[in-house]
Amino acid sequence: MKPLTFRRLAWICGSLLVVLFAAIVLALKLGAVPISMTDLVVNLARVAVGQSAQLPTEYRLIIFDLRLPRIVLGMLVGGALSVSGAGFQALLRNPLADPYVLGVSSGAALGAIIALIAAPQIPLVTPAAAFLGATATIAAVYFLGRREGQLDSTTLLLAGIISASFLSALIIFLMTTLAGRELRGMAFWLMGDLSTPLPPSLRWIFGVGLIIGVGAIYTTAADLNLIATGEREAMHLGVDVTRVKLVVYISASLLTGLAVAVSGAIGYVGLLVPHVMRLLFGSDYRVLIPTSVIGGAIAIVVADTLARTVVAPTELPVGAMTALAGAPVFIYLLRRRLP
């Protein structure tokens, strides 16, 4: 492991932020409605210095009320999913772990479906129920995943997989027996969807949740480096393994719950981004966590831009795009690393 200096961290994060910025500008420019680069840059600059944009109302609505909020939502969701992926991979010491393996998305989906059946007319009840569903599943899996009072990686993983398939069966049951008019959007939600803008109130809750979750995981980064070499070794070196595991588990679950509640189940990002960052910058969690936040944001912004444009004006669910683009990228990176 390369020694970590502030210079190196700043250099890595800085270059990733440049990529993110480029992705944001592209995402603002591209879409079903063409907007010229000059118009975009001039008006972004005007808004940045506090003047109002000189654009016809519909273009202003498209850039500032449709594309920008969607990009912000995508960045938040991408960052949350990637960091929780990195957290679960460290916690379970399993490279295949990702936020959805533990049944979180199925729990969230079940919560959302129950809300849609019970109270479809109340706004915000769906994301709230999805979050409750996610946290309830996480708590259940946590208690199922303990052995002799200790959080056991294998048991936890199995408990997660079993819960996920049980909850998926419940979802199918509800969808075939109770399917009414309100469940139409469900298919989109299950595939992950960013086309519904986040209400401003939720944007703040999400932002604060993201900072708390990522911050909490980051405080354990040095300990996670030691745990990666083995739990017993880490314990001998003075790491409070139980506490670290609990912190990472709760924070990663919080992040996943938030992401699923507002965007549905977007797969692959939580699995893929931490691996890509590991291949690029090494497996030091002190680097991996911040780079995963930015990398996840880049991944979702790019994937969603593709989802919006490849068959415009029809939109694909972003989850379909992350899976479609994610698998080949993953395989390429994996093979390139082999001698």
Add this chain to the structure above:
Amino acid sequence: MLIAITKRHGHLAAFYSFLAAAALFCAGAAQAGGADQQAAREQHTETPAAASVVVTDDVGRQVEVPQPVRRIVSLAPSVTETIFALGAQDRLVGDTDYCDYPAEAKLKPKVGGAINPNLEQVVALRPDLVVVTKSLNRRETVDALDRLHVPTYATDARTVEEMIESIGRLATVIDAADQGKAQVTSLQTRLDELHRKLEGVTPARVLFVVWTEPLISVGTETFLADALRLAGADSVIHSQQDWPHVSLEEVVRLQPDYLIFANSDTDHALEDFAALRQQPGWRDLKAVQENRLAIISDAINRPAPRLVDAIEQLARQLHSDIFAPQPGPASRTLKLQAVAAR
């Protein structure tokens, strides 16, 4: 100890400042959007033709509709058909990928699907009013358009009568009240006449086939089931679901008098039917063995004026004895045998 902590968490401060910067960026972006929205609102109210009326739509929402309505976007095929029937097609500036009737509807600028319309495209068309329908569009779409200050008017019909009333109301909202009255009167007259003719006729027990694999039919709470009733047919499937999956076993037990297929391409429907005759389950249905099927226009699937055409078509096929002779079941049986022989 202190040194150890500092060493371990050496980059925490830097990291937190990054997170804070990111949060500020997001907040700033949200703020910029908000300020801009306000500017857009102000500009909107300054427009000279800012007169508007508040109407109540079919689902009870209060909608502020700018007057006059010059640019309409339709987010459902039934709405598109209704707008054409009301003669307001010149003001229809956009519709969905699935709006295929009348043929000119296909030439309108497209905004994507009904369930996932492209909001950018909708906004870019500068609509005075977006018309949606509750049975097809998503609430999220309407909420998002509300936030963009694009007025949306929702239609909703669970019965044929409600559909006719809904057409009249929409006509008034889009300044086509006269055409609306004419449509309503004509549709109502035709249905009344049909009702008179079918007086005392025993309804045919039917299975409306939406899809064959898996078998999907219609529930009792839909305008479709109501349309069947008006055509002198009674669905054997009694389900609260809109689109119930039905077990073939149950259909064999119920033995419907007729199978109904909605397909504007009659030959295609006949080929499908011929294929079903070979399949276990289906071939045990007396209606299949005796070629008792009705093929009607797919207009039956859309709560728009053509629905009444489809109802009349179905009534003629199911109760041919009380209608004047039509190129109905007799010639169809011959055609079917020809198809089956292939």
